[in-house]
Amino acid sequence: MKITVVGTGYVGLVTGTCLAETGNEIVCVDNNAEKVQKMRNGIVPIYEPHLDVLFDRNIEANRLTFTTDLKAGLDHGEVIFLALPTPEDEDGSADLSYVLGVAKEIGDYITDYKVIVDKSTVPVGTAEKVRATIAKTAKAEFDVVSNPEFLREGFAVDDFLKPERIVIGTKSKKAAEIMQRLYKPYVRSGNPILVMDEKSAELTKYAANSFLATKITFMNEVANYCELVGADVDHVRIGMGTDSRIGKRFLFPGIGYGGSCFPKDVKALHKSGKDANFSFKILEAVVDINEQQKTKLFPKMEGYFKDDLKGKTIAVWGLAFKPETDDIREAPALYMIDLLLEAGAKVKAFDPEAMENVKRKYGDKVTFCENMYQATEGANALLICTEWSIFRTPDFTKLKKQLSEPVIFDGRNLYTTEELKELDFHYLSIGRKSV
Ligand code: UDX
Numbered sequence: 001m002k003i004t005v006v007g008t009g010y011v012g013l014v015t016g017t018c019l020a021e022t023g024n025e026i027v028c029v030d031n032n033a034e035k036v037q038k039m040r041n042g043i044v045p046i047y048e049p050h051l052d053v054l055f056d057r058n059i060e061a062n063r064l065t066f067t068t069d070l071k072a073g074l075d076h077g078e079v080i081f082l083a084l085p086t087p088e089d090e091d092g093s094a095d096l097s098y099v100l101g102v103a104k105e106i107g108d109y110i111t112d113y114k115v116i117v118d119k120s121t122v123p124v125g126t127a128e129k130v131r132a133t134i135a136k137t138a139k140a141e142f143d144v145v146s147n148p149e150f151l152r153e154g155f156a157v158d159d160f161l162k163p164e165r166i167v168i169g170t171k172s173k174k175a176a177e178i179m180q181r182l183y184k185p186y187v188r189s190g191n192p193i194l195v196m197d198e199k200s201a202e203l204t205k206y207a208a209n210s211f212l213a214t215k216i217t218f219m220n221e222v223a224n225y226c227e228l229v230g231a232d233v234d235h236v237r238i239g240m241g242t243d244s245r246i247g248k249r250f251l252f253p254g255i256g257y258g259g260s261c262f263p264k265d266v267k268a269l270h271k272s273g274k275d276a277n278f279s280f281k282i283l284e285a286v287v288d289i290n291e292q293q294k295t296k297l298f299p300k301m302e303g304y305f306k307d308d309l310k311g312k313t314i315a316v317w318g319l320a321f322k323p324e325t326d327d328i329r330e331a332p333a334l335y336m337i338d339l340l341l342e343a344g345a346k347v348k349a350f351d352p353e354a355m356e357n358v359k360r361k362y363g364d365k366v367t368f369c370e371n372m373y374q375a376t377e378g379a380n381a382l383l384i385c386t387e388w389s390i391f392r393t394p395d396f397t398k399l400k401k402q403l404s405e406p407v408i409f410d411g412r413n414l415y416t417t418e419e420l421k422e423l424d425f426h427y428l429s430i431g432r433k434s435v
Contacts, residue, residue, distance in 0.1 A: 001182055004029060004077030006070065006102055008039065010046055010156070010260070011119055011149050012083030017051060018160040020058035022185040028066045029073035039066045047326040047353050050157040070102070074109045079178060081147075082130075083119045092267035093275070094123050103130045107137035114142045115175045119149055121205050121265060123272045127169065127198040143175035146198040148205030153259065154324030161186060166193045169201020206272070209265040210283055215250045216257050217286045220293045223253035223431025233431025234413070253430045255385060255411035256293035258321030258330035263290070294332040297383065297409045298339045300428045304381070304407060310344030315379035315403075317372055318386025318412075319351035319358045326353040332411060333385035334361070340383075341365060350375040352388055376402045387412040396423050 001024045005016040008030040020026045030036050035045055042059055044052050058064035067073055074080060084098040099120055106116060116134065118127055131144045146169035151159045163186055168179045176195050183193055196204075223233040233253050241248035257263070266283050273280040305312055321331035328334060331354075337347050348367045349358065355368050369375040372390065376382055376399055384391060392414055400406050400423070407426040408415075420427035421435040428434040 001025070001079065001178075002077050003027075003079045003081065003182075004073045005081040005083055005119075006030075006073065007083040007085070007098075007120075008035065008045070008066070009083060009085060010048070010153070011151065012081070013044070013046065014048065014051065014151055014156045014160055015081055015083055015119060015149070017054045017058060017064060018157060019182070020061075020063040021054055021161070024063065024182070025076075026058070026064050027073050027076040028064070029068070029070050030066070031068055031070075033068050036066045036068050048156050049154060049324060054157065070105055071109045074106060074114070075111070077114070079115045079117060079182065080106065081117045081119045086120045086122055086264075086268075088264045088267060092271040094121070094264070094268045096122065096126060096129065099126065100129060100133050103133040104137070106142075107134040110134075110138055110140045110142060112140050114140070115145055115178050116142055117145045117147045117179070118202075119147055121148060121209075121261070121268075122146070122202060123206070123268060124199045124202045126202060143170060143172040144198070145170040145172075145175050145179055146201040147179065148201060150205070150208065153327055154322065162189065162191075163187065164191055166191075167201050167204050168193060168195045169198035169204075170195070171197060206265050206269040209261055210269050210280075210286070212250055213257055213262040213266045213290070214282060214286050216252070216254075217289050217293075219251050219253045220256065220430075221289060224293075224296070226431040227433075230433065231431075232417075232433065234416075236431075252413070254293075254387075254413065255296055255332040255336070255430065256290045258294070258332055259327060260329045263287075263330045294335040295339055296430065297411055297428070298336060300434070301340075301381070301383070301409055302343070304409075304426070304428070309340065311346070312380040313346045313348060313378065314340055315375040315382045316347055316349040317351075317375065317382065317384045317391050318388055319349055320354035320386050320388075323386055323388045324353075326357055328354050328357045328361075331385070334358070336383060336385060336411075337362070337366060348375040348379055351386065352390060373398060373402065378402065378404065380404050381407045381409060383409045383411070384414060385411050387414055396420075396425070400425070 003024050004027045005012045006029045008028045016026045016028045044055050086094040089095045127144045127146045166183045226233040237251050241251050270280045270283040319333045350369045350372045410429040413429045417435050
C-alpha cells in the first residue's frame with residue numbers, strides 16, 4: 001500500500017519504518033529540513049532499540065523516503081497518518097494546532113480518496129474537528145479514522161510489529177476495510193483488530209494510559225503507607241499481583257512515572273472531563289501524588305545529612321524517565337537534581353543514553369561522567385533514579401571504597417534491604433524499611 005506519515009517524531013518514525021517493513025511504500029513528511037536531510041542519510045534522530053536496523057533496511061529497499069513537501073506527500077499516500085505533536089497547553093488540555101493546521105492543508109491539496117488517520121493522542125471529538133477542517137476546502141472524498149498507538153518507548157518496534165490489539169475508530173466501512181488490510185500482517189498471532197466508533201477509540205487511549213498511571217500511583221501510595229506502618233511493599237506487591245484480576249505488571253513503586261505520555265495524557269483526560277462538566281476526581285489525585293512522589297527521596301536525603309547538603313557530592317545513576325530510552329521528559333531524576341542543586345549539593349551524573357539531553361538543560365552545573373563508577377568516585381552518597389540493567393548488580397565492594405559514606409538512596413528498589421544491610425550500607429528506598 002502507498003502510505004504517507006506526516007510528522008517524524010517518535011510515533012511517526014516508528015510507524016513509518018514498521019509499516020515499510022511489511023512491504024508498504026512509505027513517504028514520511030516533516031517540515032524540519034535538517035532532520036529530513038539527516039534521515040535521508042540514514043541517521044535515526046531518536047534512540048529506540050532495533051529501529052536503526054529496520055530504518056536502514058527499508059531506506060535501502062526504497063520503501064522508506066523522506067520529504068519536506070507536504071503536497072507531494074499527500075499525493076503519494078492512499079492512507080495519510082497524522083503523527084503530529086499534541087503538546088500540553090497551559091490549562092492541561094492537548095494543543096491541537098499542529099493536527100488541525102495539517103488538516104487544513106489536506107483539505108487544500110487532496111485530489112483523490114484518502115483515509116486520514118489520527119495517530120496522535122487526541123481528545124474525544126478530535127476526529128470530528130479534523131473532518132470538519134478538511135471538509136471546508138476538500139474537493140475529493142475522504143474518511144477520518146482514529147487509530148491510537150500503544151507504543152512503549154524502548155519496546156516500540158516490538159509493540160508495533162506484534163501489537164496486543166489494534167484500535168480503529170471510524171464510521172466508514174470502506175476506511176475500516178483499508179485499515180484492516182493494512183494491519184493484517186501485524187496480528188497474525190490472532191490478537192484482535194477492534195473496530196469501534198471514533199470517539200470510543202480516542203477515549204480508549206486516554207483511559208488506558210490514565211489507568212496505568214493510576215495503577216502505579218496506587219502502588220506508590222501503598223508504598224508510602226508501608227513505610228509508615230513498617231510493612232514491606234515488595235511482599236505486598238507480590239501478594240497483590242498474584243491475583244490474576246490485579247496482575248503482576250505495573251505494580252512497581254518508585255519515584256513516580258514520567259515520560260511523554262502518562263503525565264500529559266492524565267492531565268488531558270482530566271481537562272476533557274472538566275470541559276464536559278465531568279470531574280475525574282481520581283485523576284486529580286493521581287497528578288498530585290505523582291508530583292510529590294518524584295521528590296520523595298529528597299527529605300530522606302536531607303534527614304540523613306541533617307539538613308546540610310551544602311557542599312555534599314551526590315552521584316546520580318539514571319537520568320532518563322525509564323530505562324532503554326534517552327527521553328528525559330518529566331524524568332524524576334531532573335526534579336531531584338534541581339532540589340539538590342538548590343540545596344547547594346554538587347551532582348555527578350551518569351546515564352547510559354540520556355546524558356546529551358540532560359547536558360543541554362544543566363550545562364556545567366552538573367558533572368557528567370563517562371561511567372557509573374566515575375560518578376560515585378569520591379561522592380558522599382549515591383542516588384538511583386532509573387532502573388537501567390547495568391545498575392542492578394554493581395560491585396558493592398568498589399562502591400563502598402568510593403563513597404565517603406556508604407549510603408544509597410534508591411528510587412527504584414533495585415536491591416533487597418537484606419543484602420545491603422549485610423554489606424553494611426545505609427540503604428533508603430521506597431516502601432521498605434531503611435537500614
Ligand atoms: C506509555 C504506555 O505504556 C504506552 O502504551 C503509551 O503508548 C505511551 O505511554 P512509555 O511512556 O514509553 O509508554 O513508558 P512505560 O514503560 O509505560 O512507563 C511509564 C512510566 O511509568 C515510567 O516513568 C516508568 O518508570 C513508570 N512505571 C512503570 C512505574 O513507576 N512502575 C511500574 O510498575 C511501571
